Amino acid sequence: MCGGGTTIDTRICLLWRDKACRLLLGVFLSFAALLFCCLIWGKHLVVSVDGQEIPVIQFRGTVADALAKARVTLREADIVEPSLYSRVADAERIQVTRVTTEEITDQQFVPFGVEKKPDRKLAPGQQKVLRYGSYGLSRNYVQVTYQDGKEVKRETLRKVLIRKPQPMVVAYGPNYAVSRSSQRPVIGGAIRSNSIPEKGGKILTAVSTAYTHTGHRTATGIYPYEGVVSVDPRVIPLSTKLYVENYGYAVAADTGGGIKGNRIDVFFNTYQQAISWGRRTVKVHILE
Known part of the structure; x- marks a missing residue:
C-alpha cells in the first residue's frame, strides 16, 4: 500500500500504519486486561429461568442487577430466589420461577x-x-x-x-328391646348392639368392609340406606334378612365386583362412618 510515490508519502504511510497497529494492540491489551479482571475479581452467577441457564459475570450489585444483565423480564407473580435486593455472591444460582x-x-x-x-x-x-x-x-x-x-x-x-339435593325418606319400625347393659346408641335407624337375635338360622363368619353414597342404585334397583348390605349372592341370596355383629339388622340388597365368598360390604350414610368401620371380621346371622 505504501509502494511507489515520493519518499515523503512513503514515510507518512508507514507512520499511519504504525499508529494503527499500536491502537489495535492497545485495544486488545485493554480487552485482555478487562477479561483477566473479570475472571479474577468478578462474581460468576447463573440465572435459571424458562428452562435456560444464563451465565452472568458481575463485580457487585444486587440480584435485580444480575437479572437486568441477563435481560430477564419479571412478571408480577414470579418468584425470585434469592430476593431481588439481596447482594450477589460468587458462584450463586438465581432461580426465577414463573407463576401463572x-x-x-x-x-x-x-x-x-x-x-x-x-x-x-x-x-x-x-x-x-x-x-x-x-x-x-x-x-x-x-x-x-x-x-x-x-x-x-x-x-x-x-x-x-x-x-338442590332431595333427601331420602325412610320409615322404620320400633327398635328391638335390649338389656340396659348391652344397649348401644342408635345410628341411622339401625340398632348398634352386641345383642344376638333370639331366633336365628345359619351363622357365617365374614370379612366386612364399608361403603357410602355413590349416587348409583344397588343391584336390586334401590338407592342404598343404612341397613343395606352388599353380598355374594352365591353365598347369601339377595333379599335375605340378616343380623350383622356390631352393625345391626340388615337386608342383602346389593352386590359388588370385589364381594366374593364370605365377604360383605355394609352401608353407612357418611364417609367418616365408613372409614371408622374399616375392615373387620364379623359374624353374620342368616335370619329365618
Missing part, C-alpha cells in the same frame, strides 16, 4: 341426607324407603396456580348451587 393462574369451572355432586320417620306398622328393625333421594349439583369456580407450568394449588373461589 387460570380460573376453571367444574361440577360436583351434592350428597343428599336421609330423613327417618317412625312407623309402628313395620316390624321392629324393619325399614322401608318412602322416597328415594337425589343428588344435588353445584358449579365450582376454581383458581388454579401453576409454577413453571406445573400445577401447585387449587383454590375454590365460589360455589353456585345448580340443583
Whole structure:
C-alpha cells in the first residue's frame, strides 16, 4: 500500500500504519486486561429461568442487577430466589420461577341426607324407603396456580348451587328391646348392639368392609340406606334378612365386583362412618 510515490508519502504511510497497529494492540491489551479482571475479581452467577441457564459475570450489585444483565423480564407473580435486593455472591444460582393462574369451572355432586320417620306398622328393625333421594349439583369456580407450568394449588373461589339435593325418606319400625347393659346408641335407624337375635338360622363368619353414597342404585334397583348390605349372592341370596355383629339388622340388597365368598360390604350414610368401620371380621346371622 505504501509502494511507489515520493519518499515523503512513503514515510507518512508507514507512520499511519504504525499508529494503527499500536491502537489495535492497545485495544486488545485493554480487552485482555478487562477479561483477566473479570475472571479474577468478578462474581460468576447463573440465572435459571424458562428452562435456560444464563451465565452472568458481575463485580457487585444486587440480584435485580444480575437479572437486568441477563435481560430477564419479571412478571408480577414470579418468584425470585434469592430476593431481588439481596447482594450477589460468587458462584450463586438465581432461580426465577414463573407463576401463572387460570380460573376453571367444574361440577360436583351434592350428597343428599336421609330423613327417618317412625312407623309402628313395620316390624321392629324393619325399614322401608318412602322416597328415594337425589343428588344435588353445584358449579365450582376454581383458581388454579401453576409454577413453571406445573400445577401447585387449587383454590375454590365460589360455589353456585345448580340443583338442590332431595333427601331420602325412610320409615322404620320400633327398635328391638335390649338389656340396659348391652344397649348401644342408635345410628341411622339401625340398632348398634352386641345383642344376638333370639331366633336365628345359619351363622357365617365374614370379612366386612364399608361403603357410602355413590349416587348409583344397588343391584336390586334401590338407592342404598343404612341397613343395606352388599353380598355374594352365591353365598347369601339377595333379599335375605340378616343380623350383622356390631352393625345391626340388615337386608342383602346389593352386590359388588370385589364381594366374593364370605365377604360383605355394609352401608353407612357418611364417609367418616365408613372409614371408622374399616375392615373387620364379623359374624353374620342368616335370619329365618
